[in-house]
Amino acid sequence: MSDRMSMEMVAEIASRLLPLPQHSPRVASSLVNGGIASGNGDARPRLDVPRWLSDNGTNPSKVVDKGEWTSYEIQCPFDPSHGARGETTIGQHRDGALSFKCQHDSCSAKGWSDARDTIGKPAANHYDPPLQESRKKKNSAQSSQRDSDGDDWDCKGPEVKRPLYGLADVATAESVFVTNSETSADAIASIGLVAVTSRGGKSPQATDWTALRGKHVVVWPSNDYAGQGHARTVGDVLEDIAREVKILDVSGLPAKSDAYDWVHSFDDNATLDQIRESLLKWIDDTPPEPPSKPQVSLPNGETRITDAAGLLGALLAKGGMHYRRGQTVVMLDPDSNDGLVLVPVKPATLCSEIEEVASIVRKTGDETEPAICSEGTAKLILASNAFARKMPRIRSISNCPLLVGPQGKLRLVIGFDADTGILTQGESPEDVPLDVAVQLLLDVVADFRFTTPSDKSRAVAALVTPALALSSLLRGRAPIDFGEADFSQSGKGFSTKANGCHLQHGDSHGDTA
Secondary structure, three states: OOOOOOOOHHHHHHHHHHHOOOOOOOHHHHHHHHOOOOOOOOOEEEOOOHHHHHHHOOOOEEEEOOEEEOOOEEEOOOOOOOOOOOOEEEEEEEOEEEEEEEEHHHOOOOOOOHHHHHHOOOOOEEEEEEOOOOOOOOOOOEEEEOOOOOOEEOOEEEEEEEEOHHHHHHOOOOOOEEOOOOOHHHHHHHOOOEEEEHHHHHHHHEEEOOOOOOOOOEEOOOOOHHHHHHHHHHHHHHHOOOOEEEEEEOOOOOOOHHHHHHHHOOOOOOOHHHHHHHHHHHOOOOOOOOOOOOOEEOOOOOOOOOHHHHHHHHHHHHOOEEEEOEEEEEEEOOOOOOEEEEEEOOHHHHHHHHHHEEEEEEOOOOOEEEEEEEOOOHHHHHHHHHHOOOOEEEEEEEEEOEEEEEOOOOOOOEEEEEOOOEEEOOOOOOOOOOHHHHHHHHHHHOOOOOOHHHHHHHHHHHHHHHHHHHOOOOOOOOOOOOOOOEEEEEOOHHHHHHHHHOOOOOOOOOOOO
16 A cells, blocks of 8 residues: 545534534635635635745745655744754645644654744735735734734733644534644645644743633644653643543654654555544554643743652652652562562652653743653752652561551551551452461471471471561561571471561571581
8 A cells, every 4th residue: 555645525524523613714715725714714815935035035945846746845933953954844735734843852842833033024025926915914802813825913912822833613613633833733634634732832830722612622632752742741741631532653754754644655556544544443452541630840940840849749759659768769670580679769760760750841930831750850859858758668578468466466467568668469358267377387387307306496486487577476586597408408497497488588587517
């Protein structure tokens, strides 16, 4: 199967995947009619991209006619080192719709409006036919909006959250795509689907998402770290607004690619059934997003180390894997015997551990952006008493349940017991009569040849002494189990391991000679 198909075929598939508005979307209708239409159907001027670029000192290194789209390869307006290999482009659809794409991570959130404003806003004579009058509008209720071809409205008034890009068709749609950039939103709209994004593809918290209330939302990230972070932030914001939120798994797509690249990756050689089956399975196999993780801001000038460390410590403590031994934060780790041991938490490990329990962000003024925890920051958190104090104290680990009786009342510990600091593994043991329990202990040492009955008694006592000490039933010092034999292979090692088998190390008690 070829990896390209026509826009018309993709639009047909899309119409069967998600409900469409009752009226035809603006971009989709222009594709069908082959004309250039505005939101109300009237003819409107088309931007003369080569002339606009030339007048602003930017000359395309290559122009590629792709049928539906014309691609202009340029030097990136945001980083002059980008664009030498054709990775920075301005695209113009045959209906006049415009897009911008730079493949570098640092520019992944930049859209057409960002590029247009940086290169230079088009003048009236850059349109065909030229604009006859200014299209600037004023609106005292909003601080910034955009008209159908992307021009800003200069507005004055109180600061409010910015409206979504692509908002026009949302009201009548049951399902809506949210993309990482305006370029991707335009690409999805061009095949007949409803797609929106935050202005410039960033600052989700500064965007008004209420138009998506009660909608089925599919978030389509770009396949890179920045895109995944943007998608998680959008998912968190929409959790209490949308009826359902799904984030598409794009890990199987090319690195850094997004919805724009996907839309332009098909041609007429693919069959309708093959593409429909692929898309339906992709969306159907994507589970709804789980409840969002608590948001924790990394330490900086506005967030204290102790505040961030305390919040992260409390979240990790709930998982039952992290504890405090003295002033050292430790975590459970499997050993070679399928048991558990305690190991100190290292900064590199902590970086990934906290991402499992919290949505990490960095706040700068009123802006909140997704962030990652560096090893340097992890070291500061580990060194904070606020972090360690949130962890439960642990004293020892047992590979089987224990009876404890600190006040003379015996009780069985299964799992972690905060009062004694003991963590036990295994299932609850069966109740057995005393004589049966005695015989089971004697059976363990039945194959040994002891010099005297007293030696046998001490061997049996060694089996129960670790449990008695751990349970605080044996106060004070406990005797050391010391084994001696006249011949090799007489069972010294087996005896030692049997005595410590319910501890975290099989040979942690007893010496052999």
